Amino acid sequence: MEKKKSTRDEFIPSIKRVMAERVAWRCCFPNCDKITIGPQKGDDTKSLNLGEAAHITAAAADGPRYDANLDRAQRRAITNGIWMCRPHARFIDTDYKEYSAATLLIWKKQAEEMAYQHLMMQSDYRPESSVTLIALGTELLFWGSWKSVIDQCWTFEVSSYLKGDAHNVRSYADNFFNLDENQKFIIVESQGDARQITAPLELEFSDSKKVTITIMVSEKTLATPPKSVGMDLKLGEDGDLVFINGDFATVSGVEAAIQAISILAGTLYGELRTDPGAGSYISDYYRQYHHNEALLARLIKIELIRLSLVPRVKSDGECISPPLSFIKEIVSIGMASTTLERSRLTLELSLILGDETRWKGTLRIFIKTTLESPTVSTHG
Template identity: 30%
Template sequence: MSNRDEFPEDTKRKVALRANHQCSFHGCPQPTSGPSDESPEAVNMIGKAAHIHAAAPGPGARRYLASMSREERTHINNAIWLCATHADLIDRDEVTYTADMLRAMKSDHEAKCAERQRNALSTGEAVPDLVAIGPNIVFIGEFLGVEAEVWSFHLRNFVDGDVHTLIALAERYERTKAIERYVLVNELGDGRRLRDKPSITRETTGGYMVRCPVFPSADRIRASDLPKSWALSGSDDLVVQGGNWAITSGLEALPQQMKTCLSHQRGESPFHQDFGTRFAEYYNLLVGSPWFARYLKLEVIRQAAIPYTDLTNDQQHTPLRCVKRVYGVEVLASTPTNNWLPIRVDLDVNGVGRWRNNLSVYIPSEPIIAITL
């Protein structure tokens, strides 16, 4: 058994995403992934998540730091995305390529990726965005259109999962939980439940075509019809009025309902293990990256567009109830304050129209332990 502290696959995907699938070495123009001609599902990958501090001691172990824990060696902070040539180069010369130099190189490359993205958005240039199919597949792509209740996409790069993961989803589609059958599209600010298994084909011009049969849009209630709930103060304490617990509902309850829903982490509910967001998971992997807000937007779309069955009353509805479209999600601080992370949401709310609001979402310090009954 190897004694190397290797990166988890999820960490490898995230460090590649933060580098925009390009080598982080100064001046290297090398893209690190693309389609292969060997088969319709083959991918030509020449990039790797290289260790800044070596994964294990021994001959050839560059910049190995004995004081690091296994968790620190396998954390994304110890990874830099490089093409195969430059990954080999830094592992042959630790005198030139010190840990501080590599961290600066990584930071500089990610900052340039963020700047290119911001410039493209400010000039209206089309920017490929994230598309999710179920909880385990995310890719960078463009929405191509709708025909006969089928959404079509051009797939550029996988972020989570790969072609084989998508094929596996199609093969086990009938055994997949209903709540995991969905497609989310950042470009549209919307999502749909899958009506049938997705398909993928190789395009002659390169890349892949993904087709997703979908159901019509889920029903939403008007914001004025939001049900009654206990009113909470700014510090999330119950509000007392006239000696009784205060109640809020309708449009007045909208900000509180948004904050409460988006702060609930997946796995917290004993009644529905799949209810809640993955905000904490994405914060731990992507904070500081230009992709962090885009992942959060995927999650807000899922809460807005994909229904779940509330087992306490056997009713089905979307978690956000009245949100029809998600225009944007902006992260307003680099770190949470007392576990609360400020964000700005830009939404289309049924019965209200365009609704922009600042709110804070809860990011737990420790991993969520699922509660079962």
């Protein structure tokens, strides 16, 4: 039989073997740990491999998490693969294709660390690289690692806290039914995902005082096309209205969508008297972490994920959909510097929008650097 010539960038056998060996031939899916190798029954000279080298970014253009920026060599490199049992290799390519490349890399890292622990007989070793930033509501932020994923049930172990502490996690869990509805969400930064929490959390405290949190989450909200933003008045660099021939200039479509990000990101949470739940915490994060560019970028990402995926109930009971729902994915977020220019931070942003188009560019957002009562600002 003649083999069909493939346009898929498959891994070569020696790469697959090392990928499997680095995790001791165990599946990298959180909490699966299935051993994928053993003896071939009926043949004393052979082994049987039931694992698969799955692609983190797809081997072909129509596959999940495909990254057009990689070349063939990068796509076939060991760094682009994750070892999994067959069912889980299928899951991440079909049912679970919403799991991002960044999340798969964290799972791979965790599995490699686990294999390393077993190899070295070390018992308590987990580097920061296998953790992701997680938000529970707006008042709890921590570094955590994935423990398991079963359908809509996610389990994390808390490594360290950035906002709040173990006591706050416990009271969040104990008072779940009395919580403000607007606080019942989780954001996973590596995953670029936010979900509503549908049932009280389950907590487990280990001997080493580590907390494991199990959370039931809703289905993911689907992104909307940017044209749904409609038309808006155009704002200039300083947030002032722009006039053309004596008339207000307007924006629509993608331009209006991007302007909406800038306005909302630059609105301080609690600032609008008519709707105190609107706005973002980006100025707060800037004040605390402007000396740590990488962390600040991750925190801004958390805020943009929240504003694009978490619906909100206003004080009058009106339920409003996420204001930035046209953002499907935040591909990357960075900044050349944290220095403000005329009170604005310049972000380098790469997005995939709800209509699958890509947007890449710079975005200037207003930052309030002082806690004093606000001066008149013109950022919309």
